[in-house]
Amino acid sequence: MKHNRDFDPNHGTAVELVPGLRRLTANNPGPFTFHGTNSYLIGTRHLVVIDPGPASDEHIGSILKAADGARIEAILVSHTHMDHSPGARLLKAKTGAPIVGCGSHRSARPLMEDEVNPLDSSGDREHVADQLLAEGDRFSAAGVTFETLETPGHTANHLCFALSGEKILFSADHVMGWSTSIVAPPDGSMRDYMTSIEKILGRPEETYLPGHGAAIHQAKSYVHDLKQHRLDREAAILAELAASERTIPEIVSTLYANVDPVLHPAAGLSVFAHLEDLVDKKKVTASPDLSLTACYRLSR
Numbered sequence: 103m104k105h106n107r108d109f110d111p112n113h114g115t116a117v118e119l120v121p122g123l124r125r126l127t128a129n130n131p132g133p134f135t136f137h138g139t140n141s142y143l144i145g146t147r148h149l150v151v152i153d154p155g156p157a158s159d160e161h162i163g164s165i166l167k168a169a170d171g172a173r174i175e176a177i178l179v180s181h182t183h184m185d186h187s188p189g190a191r192l193l194k195a196k197t198g199a200p201i202v203g204c205g206s207h208r209s210a211r212p213l214m215e216d217e218v219n220p221l222d223s224s225g226d227r228e229h230v231a232d233q234l235l236a237e238g239d240r241f242s243a244a245g246v247t248f249e250t251l252e253t254p255g256h257t258a259n260h261l262c263f264a265l266s267g268e269k270i271l272f273s274a275d276h277v278m279g280w281s282t283s284i285v286a287p288p289d290g291s292m293r294d295y296m297t298s299i300e301k302i303l304g305r306p307e308e309t310y311l312p313g314h315g316a317a318i319h320q321a322k323s324y325v326h327d328l329k330q331h332r333l334d335r336e337a338a339i340l341a342e343l344a345a346s347e348r349t350i351p352e353i354v355s356t357l358y359a360n361v362d363p364v365l366h367p368a369a370g371l372s373v374f375a376h377l378e379d380l381v382d383k384k385k386v387t388a389s390p391d392l393s394l395t396a397c398y399r400l401s402r
C-alpha cells in the first residue's frame with residue numbers, strides 16, 4: 103500500500119488549494135492525526151468551514167484570522183472524533199454560525215459499548231448538530247452546494263461531502279492519503295467501511311481533500327488499492343487461523359511485526375473489526391464469544 107507522507111502542514115496559515123478553497127491545518131500532530139487536523143474554508147466573502155478541529159482556541163483564532171472578516175455561514179462536521187468536531191462549538195460561539203452535518207456520536211452496534219472501549223476517549227459525546235445531513239442531502243451556503251454521502255466505517259456517523267460541480271470530495275477520515283483509516287469497534291465497523299468504500303468508487307470525484315494530510319489525486323485508483331489492502335489483510339488473518347486457532351494479540355504480533363508497538367493496541371482493534379466481520383459472515387468462530395480476548399478459529 104503506497105501512502106503519501108509528503109506534506110507541509112503550514113500550521114496556523116491557510117493554504118489556497120484552488121481559488122475559493124483553502125486548507126488550514128491544526129497544530130495537533132500525533133500518531134493518529136499525522137501533522138494535524140485539516141479544516142477547510144470554502145468561499146471568499148462568505149465562508150463555509152468544514153471540520154474546525156479540536157477544542158483549540160489557537161486553531162479557532164487561525165480560522166477567524168483567515169476568514170478576515172468574511173461571514174462564516176455554516177460549520178460542516180464530518181464525524182464526532184475529538185480531533186474534528188469540538189472546534190465547531192468554539193467557532194459557533196464566536197460567529198453564531200450553525201453546526202451542520204453528522205449526528206451525535208454513537209456506536210456502530212448496540213452491544214459492545216461496555217466491553218470494547220479503548221478508543222472511546224476519541225469520541226466527542228457533546229456534539230449536537232443544528233441541522234442534520236443524511237445521504238443525498240444537498241446543503242448550500244456561501245454560494246456553494248455540498249452533496250452528503252453517508253460513509254460509516256471509521257465512525258458510525260461519518261459523512262463525506264461532495265462539492266457540486268467541482269469533482270472534489272471532502273473525504274475526512276474515510277479516505278486519507280498518508281495512512282489507512284482506523285476502523286475499530288465500538289464506533290467503527292469493517293463491514294460498513296467496505297460498503298462505504300464501494301460507495302465512493304461509484305462516484306465521479308477524482309480529487310479528495312482528507313481530514314489529515316495532502317490532497318489525493320487519481321483518488322479512485324488509490325481507493326481500489328485501499329480496498330485490496332483490506333482484502334489482503336482479511337486473507338492474512340484467515341491464513342493465520344488456517345494454521346491454528348489464535349488470539350488477537352497473536353495475530354497482531356505476526357501481521358504487524360514491522361509496525362511501531364505503540365500502534366499495536368489500535369492494530370488489535372483493526373484485527374478485531376475484521377474478525378467481527380468474518381464471524382458475521384460465518385467464516386470464523388469466536389470462543390467463548392466475540393471479544394478482544396476471545397480465541398478465534400475457522401468455522402467448519
Ligand SMILES: [Zn+2]
Binds near residue numbers: 135139185314
Ligand atoms: Zn481525524
